[in-house]
Amino acid sequence: MSLTLTHIWAETLIDELSRLGVKHICIAPGSRSTPLTLAAVKQSQHPQRPVTLHCHFDERGLGYLALGLAKAGQAPVAVIVTSGTAVANCLPAVVESGLTGEPLIILSADRPFELVDCGANQAIVQRDLFSSHVTAQLDLPTPDAGMPLSALLTKVDQVLAHQAARGGSVHINCPFREPFYGERDAALEAEIRAPIANWYQSQQSYTRHHGRFSTPIERDSLPPSLPPDRPVKTVIVAGALPHGLSASVNRLATALNAVVLADPQSGITSTAPGYDLWLNHPNLQAQLSQAQWVIQLGGRLVSKRLGQWLAQTSAQYWLVTDNAQPLDPHHRAVEQCVVDKRHWSLWLDALTDQVRAACSTSEGLTSSADSPLVWQQTLTNEARAQMEKATDRLSPSLLSEHRLFQQLPTMLPEHVDIFIGNSLAIRLADIWSQLGAYPVFANRGASGIDGLFACAAGVQRCRRQPMLVVLGDTSALYDLNSLALWRETAAPAAMLILNNNGGGIFDSLPVDPQLCDAYYRMPHGLRFEQVAAQFSLNYQQPTCESDLAAALVQAFNTPGTDVIEVVTPAGEAGKILTEQLANMAAQEG
Template sequence: MKQQTLNRVWAKLVLMSLQRAGVTDVCIAPGSRSTPLTLEAEALREEGTFPLQLHTHFDERGLGFLALGLAKASEKPVAVIVTSGTAVANLLPAVAESRLTREKLILLTADRPTDLIQCGANQAISQRGIFGDHADTKCDLPSPSETTSPAWLLSTLDESLHQQSLTGGSLHINCPYPEPLYGELEDASEYLSPVSTWLDSQTPYLSFVSAHDNALVLADTFINERWHAAQQKKGVIIVGRVIREDRAAIQTLADRLAWPILCDPQAGRGSDFAGFDGWMQNPACAEFLAQAECVLQFGARLVSKRLGQFFDGFHGEYWLVDNHPGRLDPRHRQQTRIIGNPASIASQLCHTASAIRHANWAAPLSFASQAYMACVQKHAFNGDQLSELAMAADFPHWLLEDSDLFIGNSLAIRLLDMCARLPERHVYANRGASGIDGLIATASGVQRAQQKPMVCLLGDTSALYDLNSLALLANNPYPLVVIVVNNDGGGIFDMLPVPQESKDAFYRMPHGFEFSHAAAMFGLRYQSPVSLEAARSACLEGQTHAGTTLIELRVPAGESGAQLKALFADVVKTSLC
């Protein structure tokens, strides 16, 4: 059988295995060596046995983050096809993020055959293990050969896919294809005869069953006893990255226990204790919260620096509930670690809650939240003047009821954490590595999976870093508003105690750019409002029209840092609780 036929047959078997494991989205970058995978992906989409959407981008780094966003919102594995060489290396930032936040990426990297590696061949680098520990699962295929049974290929793939289904994270499948890559294809029925029954079915090649899928966590006597004891303590519920349905179940539990609930921006809804990253800077509030004897945390990856400081001094009982396995506590404290669905665990805990001893013990902190938010408004609002602090404090009014929210890293997410009580929404962010790379591409992937209006808030340096990915937002069939807060560089560094003479040159790095030409280049609507009311109106209007609107909020460099320092100085000396 000709090599080009074998290459295509193996590519088809790989992609069929992925389809049957639940893959419905494939992200493709251009390249020659990846031709067998690209053409077979197109053929399977046209065949239509399983639904398959193909997404393309010329930038592999952005493509990886596009896939990350699709996986984040759909909660399904997403495949990525790239050619050989440095194209593969450009996937590393997205793979590193998936390692920490457990989205399922399947990286199909075309490669040169072994005899062309490290011998001066063009576009050939060492790709095996290129992602190191950042890829949780690895599958290094040999070059397609008639001496290797298709049954071996299918069982090898399904073992790797099953492992990924258990742990999440990225699966790297390296696919070395010898030339020729093109040419007339032959009949391969004889070679495929050992798996003919599978080809005519719609099931995975291997089936796996877990006996523990529906276990009740409180059926464990040790956990049950600890939970009954914990209810007699002064408790706090902390909510990190969870989905909207989890947040509702956790609220029911908080109401049942009458414990304070501190919600990260990623929690999908604020609480009566909003702004804790600010009011915890008040000594009386910090001292009051320090009475807590038990912390029950749902979801990890917390934004608040002040919560981290609280944990540094906390010596009580600690529970952490998260879907994802692995270590999620950077302080390595003794804990009750529950790996499971947060909504299910919260419901079980709520069902068995009784005789709460210290109900409403932290009610004064809800009044502290109100007083702190009033303080925020005093510092944020100066008539209708547009500032970063005013934007953050007013931001809950910028979202339509059906819109999702994607929050960038650096100062954007911290401002919302400090200054806003977010309404109930689906909220997404890249808070694994918390990098500023790939944010626009990730937001695009999230919206493609959700197919709903969305607002994406990020800073100017983040936008410049991912400018290529604005191409993904052209011809967008859904309303998307990208808000770029342009404070001429890394505004978050204004809070660092570094020498003033070094701050601009080595931290803030002012750029002097504006984004109207970038929006025009990619065919996006563009607005640059100069007042708070105009900015809010532009954002609300953009959520009602198909297509992408880029809203640039131009604010003075250094202003947000000065406002935050003044706010915090006021909070420290104000009576809040």
């Protein structure tokens, strides 16, 4: 009875998840999770709704692999882990998804009630393990013939409906009693399944939740105070955005003659790039502060200096997001517009139409020195000139991290996805790299350095495109286990590891250099050639720009994964950044 019932419960659960849109299931090894694993294997062979299975021996990496799949596919991804600390290892990925909305379904096997909190092996209290970091949780009972399968289905459907409405992770805890292995009772199985025979024969979920129907985007969906009835000086700040919005944002920017400041995650090109650097220029900051209207599209901004400017601007401030989650750490009074991810283009185009209609009845743009058009052109031209000076200060003979990011867009093929690690890497990309032509992925919710190789692997497994992964040496060391995921790839990949011997992000801290080395930077003296060999990955170590360009060409034109290690002196990147900021601050108009 117990064996047959346990497996039917697991199969019913996995089958329902596939009906609710799950196409990928990530599995870690474990015995207690055997019913879920075997159910997932069975579902992978379903003629109409097969799921793709992904395996990893490291649960922390597995969680991030699922995060990458969900990030790229915009659909729920299930994770199967066994009991005990295996579940806890999913917490970092769950935290990230709770902040950025990727839908993960954590399916944790558990010991039954009588084996918890009594000294039984591998048993911990798993209920509420993820606390407020999950959107919803379901603590199932041990499979019991007294509870009909219809109740299991409605409970699962309810949890997934919460997730569909709010995003983020859900946790379904599944306690199972042994045995897990052996022959099932076919007659008993038919008896248990009979009450939901219609569901088995259909291809639909048991409960069908219908969300709010979208209405056409009309003027009523925009805040009443703006758009203005005359042209105003406008800044569009583009944060983490759904892919494919470049044309709509550009139309709005053109209609407003706006300055566009685009984060690397946005898929948009800045009209005044390098703002994290030139905002240290007193005159340029003063000019930007003349803005009368700021439209921030999305959040999770990388630039600290842009965030500081937004905190002090007196402009009217719109914040456009895909849910009602606050994304303003400075707690400004804002007009927050919540727009479904599917309708961003429609909403932006509607706003553009409203702007054009409003401004067509005004006197229009003038050539006066104070007009929005002249303001935008003056600011843009001066910002570009200052960034050209900053670029000239980078030695072309030195393969510094700054020079690398400045030249990186010229070294990439036309079609490649980019995944950028946190800490120094994404900050330098924000300053120097114009990446608007490329899909860029990053983990900017909790901005951790964990799971980056694994998350990037999930993105590539979903999109099946060539990929460049750029991250620092400490981040790479933190997720070495997940290089195992890159031994087989759907398309060529390059792992660009910037090795400055420790946490270069800490170089600018105002602490004693010896303390910085010992307790912040933590130099390790390690290289990655033998690491690449351990995982059967190709390895290259370029020492100049031309060698790096050649290494990238080779990586993207050969199957598999190349580890490309660029070694730079410890402290160099921080020193260059400090000098560049000081040069900007010292500039006159």
